[in-house]
Amino acid sequence: MSRLKSNKVRIPFSIFSACDSARSSAQSIEPEKWGTYLDLEGKVGSKRDIGEANLFIPLVQDSRSLYFAHVRARMANGGDFEGSLGGGVRHMLDTGWNIGTYGFIDRRRTTYNNTYNQATVGLEALGRQFDWRANVYQPFGKDSTPLYTTHTGSVSGGSLFVSSTSLEERVLSGFDVEAGWRLPVFKEDDSRQVRTYLAGYRFSDDGIKVQGARVRAEYVMADFSDTWKGSQLTIGAEYQHDNARGSQSFVALRLRIPLGKVASSSQRLSAQERRMTAPIVRDVDIVSQVRARQIAYEKASTTANGQTIVAISSDTTTGASLPGEVAAAGNNSTVVLAGTFNTTDSTVLQNGQTLIGRGVLDVLTSSGRAVTASLPGATIHSSFAPFGAGTRATVTMASNSTIRGMN
DSSP states (O other): OOOOOOOOOOOOHHHHHHHHHHHHHHHHOOOOSOOOEEEEEEEEESSOOEEEEEEEEEEEEOSSEEEEEEEEEEEEGGGEEEEEEEEEEEEEOTTSOEEEEEEEEEEEEOTTSOEEEEEEEEEEEEOSSEEEEEEEEEEESOOEEEEEEEEEEEEETTEEEEEEEEEEEEEOEEEEEEEEEEETTSOTTOSEEEEEEEEEEEEEETTEEEEEEEEEEEEEEETOOTTSTTOEEEEEEEEEEETTTEEEEEEEEEEEEEOSOOOOGGGOOOHHHHGGGOOOOOOSSOOEEEEEEEEEEEEEEEETTSOEEEEEETTTSOTTTHHHHHHHHOTTEEEEEEEEEEESSOEEOOTTOEEEOEEEEEEEETTSOEEEEEEEOEEEEEOSOSSSSSOOOSEEOOTTOEEESBO
16 A cells, blocks of 8 residues: 655745734834924904914924924914914923924015014923023015105205105014023923913014013913814913013913814823924014114205295294395295294295295205205294284285195
8 A cells, every 4th residue: 555645735934934924013103293283373462463374294203303394374453464384393301301493485575565584593491390482583685675664854054945754664673582491380291281481582683682581371272172082272361561662462362273183082182292393482473663764864955846835934033034035045046934033024925935934845955856845834923913003014015925734
């Protein structure tokens, strides 16, 4: 009899090893901790109201690091609007600190309908008990816009001088720093926290300076709704004061709406992990200021229609000599008076002569500019009865003469 031989099927060990490795690798893959969210915030202020939307988008993450993109849109009273686009990175340290950095490009349209651009760079360190932040702001491109120009006339040394002042809006570069402290109202790992902050800021350019301090407090409730996992509600208050804008205060309400997958209860985030998606704190908008700047100071010798200008001030001319100086100005001249003149004689105008106090006058400056100058005004007091006793008048008109803006 021949012996039957059994054939055994041999499965290579490497196949089992590969399957075990794949299973082990799949089990080690952790779900993403941080998802996309939208923060909607409303701030009611003593001087202006602000509405803001912030979209936070995780790009790359592991168990301790998060790279993200950030989009912000803000609106305020008077058609003021600003949009920002940027991103950054945050990393959790074993010591309990979250450190991060970020950068933004900002674009603002002000209430004067002017548009400006700015780059923002910031650093932050968020700890269990304390927070530290610092931001630097640098405008680029157009940095100022003229709003309008005024021309003010003044009389000095027998001449009319025109000061031209431009009112312009200018954006400022600067920085701010902020320190925060967690009040021990709740436990360190509680989803509810109260924090207070103190900040200082300074913005300046071309002689303009905005410098002051800000205090704020916020009460944060993470996962405040059992039916809306990943949501967050923040109630805040803020007060600031600086040398240029004075004092202003805000009360704020911020609602976080989760847009991505939310970790299950078994994957509940720790206090340090929750702070990896804390709102980025920086100045609410590009800082701009309106200031007046003198651009010219010139003598005006003639009016726009070619009449010679003679300027007389009560600082250098007495009321007694006023009639003689007006007569000396001659026919077809324009006499600008400034101040108060007490006379005992009638001021007689010449043919075609104009006597003007307060008002506006179209003039040509020494550089050839045609401007409309605002004049300071004048008063003539006469110490005699205008009519009846000698039939004298305070001012006696002549052919084609004009008097205006006088008391």
